[in-house]
Amino acid sequence: MEVRITDDLDLGKIAESGQCFRWKRVNQNIFRIIAADKCVYASQASDDLFHFVCDEESFNTFWYQYFDLAESYQRIRERISPEADPFLWNAMEQEKGIRILRQDPWEMLITSIVTQNRNIPAIQRSIELMSEMCGDKHYDSCGAEYYSFPQPERLAALSEDQLNACRLGYRSKYIHAAAAAIADGKFDLKALTHTDCEGTISQLCELYGVGTKVASCVALFGLHQLDSFPRDVWINRVLENEYPNGYPFTAYSPYNGVYQQYMFAFYRNHSRASHPS
Numbered sequence: 001m002e003v004r005i006t007d008d009l010d011l012g013k014i015a016e017s018g019q020c021f022r023w024k025r026v027n028q029n030i031f032r033i034i035a036a037d038k039c040v041y042a043s044q045a046s047d048d049l050f051h052f053v054c055d056e057e058s059f060n061t062f063w064y065q066y067f068d069l070a071e072s073y074q075r076i077r078e079r080i081s082p083e084a085d086p087f088l089w090n091a092m093e094q095e096k097g098i099r100i101l102r103q104d105p106w107e108m109l110i111t112s113i114v115t116q117n118r119n120i121p122a123i124q125r126s127i128e129l130m131s132e133m134c135g136d137k138h139y140d141s142c143g144a145e146y147y148s149f150p151q152p153e154r155l156a157a158l159s160e161d162q163l164n165a166c167r168l169g170y171r172s173k174y175i176h177a178a179a180a181a182i183a184d185g186k187f188d189l190k191a192l193t194h195t196d197c198e199g200t201i202s203q204l205c206e207l208y209g210v211g212t213k214v215a216s217c218v219a220l221f222g223l224h225q226l227d228s229f230p231r232d233v234w235i236n237r238v239l240e241n242e243y244p245n246g247y248p249f250t251a252y253s254p255y256n257g258v259y260q261q262y263m264f265a266f267y268r269n270h271s272r273a274s275h276p277s
Contacts (some may be wrong), residue, residue, distance in 0.1 A: 001059060003050045008073040010097020011044050017098050017265055019110055019221045021124050022149075032140070035066055036104055037148040039140040042085050052140045068099050069225070076255050087242045088259060092267035098261050100226060104190045106182065107149045109204075110224030112214040122167070129166040134158060157177040174209025181207060197225045220257040227254045234267045235260060 006114040011031050022034040022043040030043045040063060052059055066071070077096060082089040095223045114126050127149070134154040135147035156179035163172040188209060192200045197219055204215035212231075219228035229235075229249070239247055242263075252259055 001052055001054065001056055002045075003052060003059065004048050005069065006048050006095045007187075008077070009044075009067065009099060010024060010070075011042055011050075011139070013095060013097040014099060014101065015263065017213070017261055019217075019261070020101055020103065021115075023125050026181070029040075029131065030095055034146050034148075035101075036062075036107075037136065038062055039146050041141065065102050067153070068102050071099075073099055073258070076258050079255070080252075080259070085248075088263065091262045092259075095265040095269070097264045098265060100220065100224065100258060100261065102224050103221055104149070105192070105218060105222035106152060109178055109207075109210075109214075109218050110155070110175055112207060112217040112221075113171055113178065114168065114215075116171060118216065126167050127152075130155065130168075133162060133166065150180045152183040156183040171209070173208075177208035178210070192219075192223055197227045200225060223252065226257045229256045229260050232264070234264050234271075238263045238267055 004186055008203075014020065015025065015031060022055075024032045026032050030041055030188070033040050040058075043051045046061065047052060052063060054063065073096070077092045080092065082207065085119060109129075111123070112125060115123050128147075131147035131149055134150040134157070137147055139145055142226050158170065158176070163176060166172075166277075168175060175219060178187075180190060184185055195203065200219045200223060201215040202211060203209050204218055205212060216228045216230035220227040231239075249256055
């Protein structure tokens with residue numbers, strides 16, 4: 001089906017934004033996107049015209065929310081003027097089209113643990129291996145198989161050898177501990193939807209192997225707490241170089257996580273342009 005979306009949405013920029021690892025670029029313009037137990041082929045014909053290989057009901061009941069289309073990212077960008085913050089304004093202009101996807105918090109918890117000290121191909125491979133090992137098999141609109149992300153009970157039931165076969169390295173023990181805590185009811189991810197960002201991060205850090213960076217990513221990308229502000233090497237460079245007198249967290253609340261994504265993408269892409277591999 002064809003959908004006209006007038007607010008910011010750029011599939012390519014979202015795919016490169018570091019928040020999703022089950023997107024596959026089929027060709028220059030088409031992406032195969034797996035989320036929960038769903039799979040869709042999506043393409044962008046123009047700035048505001050998109051094609052999704054699904055029926056209208058599927059789009060309205062799942063993909064509309066997944067892409068956070070009820071939120072105006074143009075409005076979020078317009079909160080910042082070029083006079084007040086020329087760096088952030090320029091970063092948003094260059095990287096507009098990024099949106100914070102509404103992803104499953106359980107999947108984002110495990111995915112965020114997997115991302116620790118890994119490159120993107122390795123992250124994607126581990127996620128696919130876990131899904132193939134104990135997720136449910138489905139078939140997409142082209143008849144190709146895919147696997148939903150495994151539920152906590154199934155992941156917790158994997159042996160050490162099975163987890164190691166997913167190429168998780170030292171992260172295996174963290175993933176098993178998180179899966180067991182949720183499967184046994186000792187940790188309630190759903191309850192965090194009613195907790196503020198600071199409380200969410202604090203509680204997530206109680207899980208074995210989960211630090212502030214992982215917890216911040218889960219809060220932002222899994223629980224859609226848009227004020228969460230994950231820090232990595234790129235964001236630390238942004239804060240050091242662009243905000244030596246301090247970043248205005250209070251003024252930019254409750255969308256610090258959205259602004260973080262623009263700055264992250266801008267600095268990473270600028271670095272690539274300056275130092276092509």
